[in-house]
Amino acid sequence: MHRLALSRRLVLVALIFSVWSAAPRTTLAQSSALSAFVDSLERAGFSGTVLVADTQRTRLVRAMGFADRQRGRRITLDDRWRWASVSKQVTAALVLHEVDAGRLALDTPVVRYLPTFTGSGRERITVRQLLQHSSGLPNMDQGPTDSDGVPRVYRETKAPVGDAAFARVCDGPLAAAPGERFDYNNCDYLVLGAAARVYRTGGHCRAPWSLQGVQVRNVLLPERGLAVIIFANRADVEFGEVWQQTGLMFDALSRAVC
Incomplete structure (x- = not known):
């Protein structure tokens, strides 16, 4: 072990x-x-x-x-x-390996790899914009919170955390036009992780996100x-x-x- x-x-x-x-x-x-x-x-x-x-x-x-x-x-x-947000570095490394291998492209809309990632202008969001936190996706930190101020999605236990985030927050209306501004956002890397899983075997995190x-x-x-x-x-x-x-x-x- x-x-x-x-x-x-x-x-x-x-x-x-x-x-x-x-x-x-x-x-x-x-x-x-x-x-x-x-x-x-x-x-x-x-x-x-x-x-x-x-x-x-x-x-x-x-x-x-x-x-x-x-x-x-x-x-x-x-x-x-x-690993909390350190996992973003690993996700970025996995995505860039797929770019080097020619299976992903930085300036290609991510909908090419995730056909269901559509609506509200998502079709224009590229892999590069997700990596750079400039996608314009809604920020999951600004979603519904518990009484202590922690966003509820971080304490999701009944479904894979990534899936819950997509359904509850990341799938909402865009907060800005893709590429318009920087906004540090966990949704960006949840989407990147989903794109990387198209080509790599990966699981879900089923534990609560409370650190x-x-x-x-x-x-x-x-x-x-x-x-x-x-x-x-x-x-x-x-x-x-x-x-x-x-x-x-x-x-x-x-x-x-x-």
Whole structure:
């Protein structure tokens, strides 16, 4: 089971870096500094998983802390984490692989691949516009919400989440003309995922979308051929912003790269 779970992670990393095979490798000093940093996280009581990989192999993977502190169950490398919007990077990589293979085209209307994706001007929405969040589709974040302000579609459990989103939100009238403006929108990548599934075997996510305090950070460094992924199961972990040169993610990248 452990080997299978690790293999899935390596397949995703290999997919993302398949076009960057000539990137330089991480040095031994960098690996040692990163390992020492992760040791310090564990000593400080961090709960989560850290994965660093390049185009050739996993440089470091570590699970630490508790998945359920009350029951004393520790996090393991076999635990599954919700990737949240990090899944958009994987979806984009899958779509661009299909573009490279000639099975999808960036400036072709997506209706060519999803014949039922019609009405209200959808016939003009291209694959590129979906990738760039400029499709004009209605934004599912602006749909009906629960009392705590969370859009109901994110807590869908009775049907595959993607299908529920299409039926309830993404199938509504366009909010803008395709290509008119940028609007970060989960609907764009649900449609892209459906288009990619025309050519690839894929399942549905049947779990609720509520992240319940889970935080995810995923940084791709193409010039280094490096991926750094950190999951944490507490909402109070201060990941910070890399551009501000502060926080956990900046510290982790400093050890992995500098």
